[in-house]
Amino acid sequence: MSRAKLDYLDELEAEAIHIMREVAGQFERPALLFSGGKDSITLVRLAEKAFRPGKFPFPLVHIDTGHNFQETIQYRDDMIARLGEKLIVGYVQDDIDAGRVVEQTGKNASRNQLQTVTLLNTIAKYEFDACIGGARRDEEKARAKERVFSVRDEFGQWNPKLQRPELWDLYNGKIHKGENVRVFPISNWTELDVWNYIRREGIALPSIYFAHQRDVITRNGQLMAASPFLNMDEEDVVERKTVRFRTVGDMSCTAAVESEAFEIDNIINEISASRISERGARLDDKVSEAAMEDRKKGGYF
């Protein structure tokens, strides 16, 4: 059997498992960053494939903005119970209460920016030296530049002009104390690859990925879920629509799309036909042409 006969999903899966096992082998205190979205859910499945029947050699870490979709939290807790693995939660609210960050005001206020501080504090508190994340290079042009093992300095900063050469599938995880490495096992996957993999593996997802009825308002041309976390005023008209979410982030910055996709097959057809990229529904990327790059330089996931 030759290498070329592996199906592309098998090849992507084998590569991701290899990367996860490198993390386990090279680092003292790794963690897997879990947001409850489809990409980190895929990471969990890959971790099962990499380490079962053994335990995961890392805890799952959720940075909780407090502005979650309830369905995501329910999913997270059910999943942890099924896996029997450890979950650590870092709360953005704790940093707000302690005065370490200040909540944004105004109509488009979001806690998305604030979670970077909580993430860095959580990394420091538990002395994590590697954080596995579900970012993909196809998501955004700054992410397209990211290495699989991406070294962050003691301030959590990414320096895109000084990235280590990354050759073949040899990943260099050597760091100085205080630094950490962000590791992206599904760098080479596209949104469609993730969906095809989820379908192939029969992985359950939070219900908000599938079409459902929801109260939404239209803001800046995007459908936002009506919730107490959104600063609404009399101009905002709440409408009930059939929608689904393509990405799952903070309720205040993740937009829904109108959709009749109740099943995974419909979703895959919808994405294949879609003319809008996944992050087209993320307000946080639209701030400027370099919004993602700037956030990553500041320690964002």
Next chain:
Amino acid sequence: MNLLKFLTCGSVDDGKSTLIGRLLYDTDSILEDQLEALQRSNRKNDDGTIDLAILTDGLKAEREQGITIDVAYKYFQTEKRKFIIADTPGHIQYTRNMVTGASNAGLAIILIDARKGVIEQTIRHSFLVSMLEIPHVMVAINKMDMVDYDEAVFNKIVDDYKALTTKLHLHDVRYIPVSALRGDNIGSTSDRTAWYKGPSLLDYLETVHTDVNEDNNVARMPVQWVVRPQTEELHDYRGYAGKVLSGTFKVNDSITVLPSGFTSVLERIEVFDKTPEAAAAGMSVTLHLKDEIDISRGDVLVKSSELPHVGQMIEADLCWMDTKPLDPSHTYLVQHNSKVTRCRISEVLYKMQINTLEKEFSEDFKLNDIGRIVIKTAEPLAFDVYQKNKANGRAIIIDTRTNVTVGALMFRAAAD
């Protein structure tokens, strides 16, 4: 459906990013919001059309300078194949980033500006492609629109390049006349080059044969992680997890563990909840042996009938990737698959003058220098030579002071 990883190399203004943009555009891979972002951008071609090159320049500094600094990875798929493009910088100063992008490529597109022909950068990039043993090379002679689609210009460049290939080890070289800007021979063949009888670039990418020659591939699996649940019901469970680098392992194969040399028999292969009879190159698996042997991360499992070299003195090609020059008195780390050990560069045999392809005898080794050295490792490595088995024939060098990856090694021979 299978996956082809390829890279594009060319000098700064040869139109690499435009070529990639064109491939994405012609395969309908650019989405509306991305096109809108392009429209909003101030960078336009002279005739006012969208500059497809900005699709790939993801960093602020790149957009400011209009050059590619680091590798960008782009993804697209057609009905026949999935593709990953490594868009690599052309500047000499970013050679290390080109090598990064090239290391995983199964095919290289070398761009040549039809007006300029074969230049120093072409030689440099072709040398790197040959050193890394990239199996397929497509020489894309670009900007044919600027030379009136003249067949004679194309033929002259093909002849010049063929002369160059006699000095290099390139395996499969094809030539195609294109205009990335106008889209000639990219997504489909063009009437403007009626004299060209070959496939379009996309057609070639979709159909190029990517099977590796299994005769040369011997079974190797470095151990990355030992799976030991240590629960009551799995008290004796001990699985060796790793990715099969090359060849195929089958249940009941005789196995040798290196460097210790202990032998056993392959009892079971696990891939999560499945127990296949064979594990082939590219698969991440867990292997179980019949005997209890002390095996840990860094050891290599091989088929006893196909032993690699095991040694501490190795002759290798070295590409230096750090601004701090090679220091022969310094002890570095070498990472060969999951094995990390100390090493020293004990001898520089020669440095390659890669613009002229001449060997030069020199003691110093600086950023982007390439040459042949002898490395001495603190512990033995179980390796193959790169030409025969790329996966087990390469390694990186790490500077213990900075932890940075400073060198890429391709093993050429055992030296002790």
